[in-house]
Amino acid sequence: MSVIAFAKNWNGKFKNSTYELVSYTRNLASQLNTQLIVVSIGEVKEEELKSLGKYGAERIISVNDPQMNTLTSRVYAQVISELAEIEGADTIVMSDNESGKAIAPRISVKMKAGMVSAVLELPISMNPFVVKKGAFSGKAFEHVQIDSPVKVITIAKNCFGFTENQVDVSIEEFSPNLDAALFKIQVLEEEKQTNKVNLADADIVVSAGRGMRSPDNWGVVEELADALGAATACSRPVSDEGWRGHEEHVGQTGKVIAPNLYFAAGISGAIQHVAGVSRSKCIVAVNTDPEAPIFGVADYGIVGDVMEVLPKLTEAIRNSK
Amino acid sequence: MKILVCTSNVPDTTTKVKFKEDNTLFDDSGVQWIINPWDELALTRALELKEDAGNSVDEVSVINVGGAQTDATLRKALAIGADKAFRIDACAADAYYVAGQIAAYLKENPFDIVFSGIESSDYNGSSVGAMIAEFMNYSGVSSVTSVNIEGDDVILYRAIPGGKQKIKAGVPLVAVVQKGIAKEPRIPAMRGIMMARKKPLEVMPAKEMEMLTKSVKFELPKAKGACKMIDAGHVEQLVELLKNEAKVL
Ligand SMILES: Cc1cc2nc3c(=O)[nH]c(=O)nc-3n(C[C@H](O)[C@H](O)[C@H](O)COP(=O)(O)OP(=O)(O)OC[C@H]3O[C@@H](n4cnc5c(N)ncnc54)[C@H](O)[C@@H]3O)c2cc1C
Ligand SMILES: Nc1ncnc2c1ncn2[C@@H]1O[C@H](COP(=O)(O)O)[C@@H](O)[C@H]1O
Numbered sequence: 001m002s003v004i005a006f007a008k009n010w011n012g013k014f015k016n017s018t019y020e021l022v023s024y025t026r027n028l029a030s031q032l033n034t035q036l037i038v039v040s041i042g043e044v045k046e047e048e049l050k051s052l053g054k055y056g057a058e059r060i061i062s063v064n065d066p067q068m069n070t071l072t073s074r075v076y077a078q079v080i081s082e083l084a085e086i087e088g089a090d091t092i093v094m095s096d097n098e099s100g101k102a103i104a105p106r107i108s109v110k111m112k113a114g115m116v117s118a119v120l121e122l123p124i125s126m127n128p129f130v131v132k133k134g135a136f137s138g139k140a141f142e143h144v145q146i147d148s149p150v151k152v153i154t155i156a157k158n159c160f161g162f163t164e165n166q167v168d169v170s171i172e173e174f175s176p177n178l179d180a181a182l183f184k185i186q187v188l189e190e191e192k193q194t195n196k197v198n199l200a201d202a203d204i205v206v207s208a209g210r211g212m213r214s215p216d217n218w219g220v221v222e223e224l225a226d227a228l229g230a231a232t233a234c235s236r237p238v239s240d241e242g243w244r245g246h247e248e249h250v251g252q253t254g255k256v257i258a259p260n261l262y263f264a265a266g267i268s269g270a271i272q273h274v275a276g277v278s279r280s281k282c283i284v285a286v287n288t289d290p291e292a293p294i295f296g297v298a299d300y301g302i303v304g305d306v307m308e309v310l311p312k313l314t315e316a317i318r319n320s321k
Numbered sequence: 322m323k324i325l326v327c328t329s330n331v332p333d334t335t336t337k338v339k340f341k342e343d344n345t346l347f348d349d350s351g352v353q354w355i356i357n358p359w360d361e362l363a364l365t366r367a368l369e370l371k372e373d374a375g376n377s378v379d380e381v382s383v384i385n386v387g388g389a390q391t392d393a394t395l396r397k398a399l400a401i402g403a404d405k406a407f408r409i410d411a412c413a414a415d416a417y418y419v420a421g422q423i424a425a426y427l428k429e430n431p432f433d434i435v436f437s438g439i440e441s442s443d444y445n446g447s448s449v450g451a452m453i454a455e456f457m458n459y460s461g462v463s464s465v466t467s468v469n470i471e472g473d474d475v476i477l478y479r480a481i482p483g484g485k486q487k488i489k490a491g492v493p494l495v496a497v498v499q500k501g502i503a504k505e506p507r508i509p510a511m512r513g514i515m516m517a518r519k520k521p522l523e524v525m526p527a528k529e530m531e532m533l534t535k536s537v538k539f540e541l542p543k544a545k546g547a548c549k550m551i552d553a554g555h556v557e558q559l560v561e562l563l564k565n566e567a568k569v570l
Contacts, residue, residue, distance in 0.1 A: 142536055
């Protein structure tokens with residue numbers, strides 16, 4: 001028996017979510033009284049791999065193959081399942097992000113392992129294995145029992161935090177035998193906005209809605225985001241109107257995010273919007289309408305005009321530093 | 322080419338969620354059912370591809386694993402423009418089971434492109450699409466924000482952190498789609514509703530298959546504390562509270 005954590009890298013680097021995954025699985029393995037094996041796929045330097053040791057990754061298996069730098073879900077699922085077989089792993093854990101969503105279901109089928117996504121805490125019980133996740137787009141929680149011998153879960157961002165537990169790291173290399181036919185998908189181009197804070201990873205998000213009245217007014221939103229080192233986001237009508245790009249749309253049909261701090265400026269707080277942001281640790285709302293539903297979910301609120309309040313806030317934040 | 326759109330049947334997004342039998346079952350009394358929003362967008366895109374004269378899409382069908390209560394949403398999909406609808410008669414309680422049923426159907430009735438949504442808005446499993454791909458041993462692309470067909474190739478964009486990738490894939494293929502795939506979902510027109518009555522909605526028995534997970538209990542979120550209001554003239558108080566009380570700055 002053992003626990004496998006899949007530590008995804010982005011251009012050879014790990015993110016906070018990777019360290020959270022290692023912290024989570026270290027705890028899970030201790031509770032199950034079993035070994036933790038951290039698997040890394042694609043080229044990652046030794047020093048970066050060793051950084052996982054701070055959170056308790058004793059044993060790392062690295063598939064250091066440049067062919068595998070970009071995600072091909074079939075290939076990644078094949079490698080992780082193969083390792084799980086070799087190591088007799090019965091619990092496989094990864095982060096709930098683009099890659100986890102693509103790989104975990106495939107491992108579930110390969111290993112006939114029940115799967116639960118976006119788990120919110122350590123299992124409620126180990127035997128039977130029961131985990132808690134969100135359901136009905138943030139409106140409820142569900143306890144799901146996995147009955148199969150092998151279990152696959154993905155964990156939601158900010159569900160656990162970090163627990164430091166420095167250990168000595170041993171790194172093993174693994175070279176899987178892969179069928180070339182699995183690499184059928186070809187990446188033609190990649191576009192990246194490197195200068196902006198990435199919305200999915202951001203600790204602070206400044207989001208604005210139709211209350212901004214015109215795309216020309218977004219300067220005050222960007223100024224505030226800049227002062228906070230925050231990512232920017234928007235409500236659905238704003239992206240539907242083309243005022244902002246689709247990648248900024250949060251909510252039930254957009255991105256689901258869980259930052260520490262979420263600013264909602266000129267956003268009414270419709271239930272579908274809140275579905276995407278309700279796991280934020282702290283929500284601040286600025287709205288001219290004291291009856292706006294957003295105040296029902298916010299921790300702090302200001303009744304006022306975004307065009308006046310946001311610049312003042314930006315100034316207050318800059319002054320407080 | 323033939324496109325199959327997997328559609329799940331979910332409560333309307335404004336539904337007030339309630340549970341029954343000691344919080345072990347979703348109480349669906351009075352619930353309005355809709356096509357899962359992403360599936361509706363996927364269907365819209367599939368129909369656009371079919372109408373685009375340059376493309377060779379000749380059939381767009383929808384499939385659901387569910388009970389008779391989902392026939393209404395399948396009819397709606399037909400009214401929007403799907404050619405055929407299939408329902409595998411079963412209780413869709415586990416993603417592995419649902420994907421397995423759809424895969425069993427696909428093995429006997431091949432399609433070139435299978436669309437699924439990124440998640441069902443009720444149980445938020447985010448897994449059925451990629452599971453179908455694995456059951457079928459198909460390529461799969463997830464987080465898809467755009468799909469086009471060029472000759473025999475499918476050209477897709479997939480979202481990656483902070484950007485996107487342009488991808489070329491062959492068929493057969495499963496595309497797990499999200500926001501961006503189509504602009505607005507189509508709504509059925511009168512003509513579509515009339516035509517839908519004549520289109521086939523085929524109900525098939527489920528195959529014998531295991532379920533690997535089960536839902537054991539639901540909880541409602543704890544009521545949120547009152548929102549602390551700050552005067553618009555004293556925003557510095559907010560900054561102070563965020564620093565020292567909420568400790569998020
Ligand atoms: C199936 C479905 C899925 C959906 N998914 C999403 C989703 O994922 N995300 C999403 O956001 N929405 C979603 N919606 C839409 C949602 O129902 C709302 O229509 C939308 O969130 C409203 O956006 P808004 O708050 O920006 O605009 P509005 O509702 O128009 O609200 C604007 C707010 O700004 C305030 N305001 C006006 N002027 C000012 C000012 N000068 N200063 C400060 N405040 C001001 C107003 O009081 C108001 O509260 C979905 C809807 C459906 C049916
Ligand atoms: N019962 C079902 N019948 C048909 N398709 C489904 C069903 N459940 C889920 N799907 C498809 O899988 C996607 C993801 O759903 P889920 O994995 O349940 O979150 C949905 O958007 C649908 O495309």
